Amino acid sequence: MASLGSLATVPLKAKREGDKNAKSIVFVGLLWFAVLFAVLCLAVLLIDTFLDGRTRLDGNLFTRYTSEVIPETAGARAAILGSALVIVLTAAMAIPLGVAAGIYLEEFADSRRWYNRIIEVNLTNLAAVPAIVYGMLTAGVALSIGLPRRIVLCGAIALALLILPVIILTTREAIRAVPQEIRQGSLALGATPLQTVWRQTLPSAVPGIATGSILALSRALGEAAPLLLLGGLVFVNYDPNGLFSGYTVLPIQIFNWAQQSQLAFQQVASAAIMLMLVLLLIMNTLAIIIRNRYQKRW
Amino acid sequence: MTSHTYSTAKPDEAAAPDSPESGQLDATPLVEVVREARRHLPLDPMKIMECNDVDVYYGAFRAVTSVSLGFGYNEITALIGPSGCGKSTLLRSLNRMNDLIDSARVEGEVTFHGQSIYAKDVDPIEVRRRIGMVFQKPNPFPKSIYDNVAYGPRVTGMKVESMDDVVEEALTRAALWDEVKDKLKQSAFGLSGGQQQRLCIARTIAVRPEVILMDEPCSALDPIATSRIEDLMVELRQDYSIIIVTHNMQQAARVADRTAFFTALADEGTGDRTGLLVEFDLTTKIFSAPSDERTENYISGRFG
Known part of the structure; x- marks a missing residue:
């Protein structure tokens, strides 16, 4: 008992300076600088784009086709409709396939089989393959089966291939989060x-699947590289009207405009960038809302 | 298929507590009901399920070895023993829940009404419907209370005249109806732990199984909720055969008609622990005059 008594008499140590010394302050300062730098760059970019494009954030942007001669009233109508059509088609192909594949791999596949293991390893790798590769693949396949490659369908197939691994992985994550007790x-x-x-x-x-899918689709919406090979980069002044129609999409339309030398083209490009950012923001917000509202806590 | 036919008739009535009070459990203390029931226990009851020399393996690891054991009709059989003695593993092999683990393998024979449940032509889905299971942690589905109970009848394609009646009956039998009848459409997650566990029992009853396996059903519950579940088990005993794994020896002593004591033997080379059945007898005998020294040591708290 004596030892216990003497233990109790050792006083608690006084509070040390902790985070107040010079080294800590410099370190915290560096962290703050890193955050500020990132946020500032983004803010400058956004504000600059907004200032450039603000005069063109008008009805014309939505209702008129692009023009090679009168950039002052050129609009992104064809690109907006093209993007919408391509994304809807991409979702229609990638989500059912990706979810089905995710369910199979998570719930039914025997992970001891060599072919299932190969699939698993490659899925993770596929998610990191550069987007242009999917464009080349789709173009190659389209060429070999005699399909014109500059059409909505091919663009959507390339984007669907691009986001398929992401959707499969998301689905698996979401399914794995459901407790075993429920099954x-x-x-x-x-x-x-x-x-x-x-x-x-x-x-x-x-x-979980919805959140991941929306994020994947928002990536597809902003993607230009694979579509450069698949006919997005043409002068389009008509509405895309089906799977086999020519088309363009927002990022490529922006790319197209930004290449021109006249100031008016730069302005409409900035306006279109703002439009695309707003669309992406809406999609990502939606994903977060779905995640927060419907996510189950077990 | 064997030529065995399933009889819907109750087995030997003498085996069941047939006292006039048995219908009104609330008025009779649990102890009395159980004591009365134990007086009528036959030495060798009709068996609804039997294990003949059962080994359960996970891969090369043998978790349970050579268990031979019979489970009586309308009796509560408790499986007790120290952690890692394979009680839960054995329980899960009784309704083929072990099938879900890729590496699990059962050797020997497990029979239900004399028919081997691991026979090639036996559908595990049917086995699980007729041999229900209640788990350690209450696991209601993320659905309404009503849908939780209706789930089983729906997925098994049970022909029912009125689902409302099925739900009410199951909840009533699980002694939960009065507490939830006004909030059937609310999420089952809103219930307390004890209520959730009774909901899981109601859910199991709703598909009309013949045997209910319970895997430490009270280990996540407080003493009051535990005592309600125990009352419920004794009540359900009239219509179902119950097999319960429990860590709580008092629980086995309170509710079980027969008790099987398991222990674990460690392999000297690998240190793997393999469960084996030490003694199986009437609960009264196990707790008052066990014939094996290991049983006596365990129930008197000397090990485990």
């Missing part, structure tokens, strides 16, 4: 594995 509870009641996926696992994973 077991369902199976123990006599549900089949397929019923369990369909009625328990997948519904619980939908918010």
Whole structure:
């Protein structure tokens, strides 16, 4: 008991200076500088773009086609519609395929089989493949089967291939987050594995899948590289009207305008950039809202 | 398929607590009901399930070895023993939940009404429907209370006249109806832990199984919730055969008709612990006059 008594008499150490010494202050200052630098660069870019393009953020931007001769009233109508059509088509191809593949890999695939392991390794690698490669692949395939490559369908296929690995990985993450107890509870009641996926696992994973898919689509929306090879880079002054129609998309239209020397083209390019940023912001916000509102806490 | 036919008739009525009070459990203390029931226990009851020389492996690791054990109709059988003695593993092999683990393998024979549940032509889905399971941690689905109970009948394609009636009956039998009848459409996650566990029992009852396996159903619950579940088990015993794994020896002593004591033997080379059945007998005998020294040491708190 004596030793216990003497232990209790050792006073607690006084509070040390902690974060107040010069080294710590410099370090924290550096961290702040890093954050400020990043935010400032972005702010300058945004403000500059806005100032450049503000006069052209008008109705013409949405309703008129581009023009080679009168840049003052040129609009991005064809590009907006093209982007919308390509993205919808991309989503229609990539999401069902990606979700199905994710479900298979997570719930049914036997990970001890060599082919499933190869698929797993390659999925992660595929997500890091440069976008232009998907463009070249699609162009090559289109050429070899005699499909014109400068059409909406080919653009959407390239973008779908681009985001497919991301959607598969997102789906797997979301499905893995559903607790094993839920599956077991369902199976123990006599549900089949397929019923369990369909009625328990997948519904619980939908918010995660939706969030990931929207983020992937917003990446596809801003992507220009693969579409350069697939006909996005042409002068389009008509609405895309189907899968086999010629088209252009916003990032490529911006690229096109920004190459021109007249100031008016630069201005409309800036306006289109603002438009695209707003679209991306909306999509990303939507993704965050879905994640926060519907995410289940187990 | 064997020629065995499933009889819907109740087994030997003498095996069940047939006292007039049995319908009104609330009025009769649990202890009395159990004591009365134990007086009528046959020495060798009709078996609804049997294990014959069962080994369970995970890969090369043998988790349970040579268990032979019979589970009586409308009885509560408790599996007790120290951690890692394979009780839960054995329990999960009784309704083929172990199938879900790729490396798990069962050797020997597990029968249900005399038919091997691991036979090639037996559908594990059907096995799990007729041998229900309640888990350690309450695991309600992220759905409404109503949908939690209706889930089983829906997925198994049970023909029901009115789903509302099925849900009400199951919740009533699980002693939960009065607490939830006004909020059936609310999320099951809003219930307390004890209520969630009773909901899981209701959910299991709703598909009308014949056996209910319970894997430490009270280990995540407080004493009051635990005592309600125990009452419920004794009540359900009239219609179901219950097999419960528990860490709580008092619980086994309170509710179980028969108790099986398991222990774990460590392999000297690998240190792997393999579970084996030490003793299986009437609960009263296990807790008052066990025939094996290891059982006695365990129940008197000398190890485990």
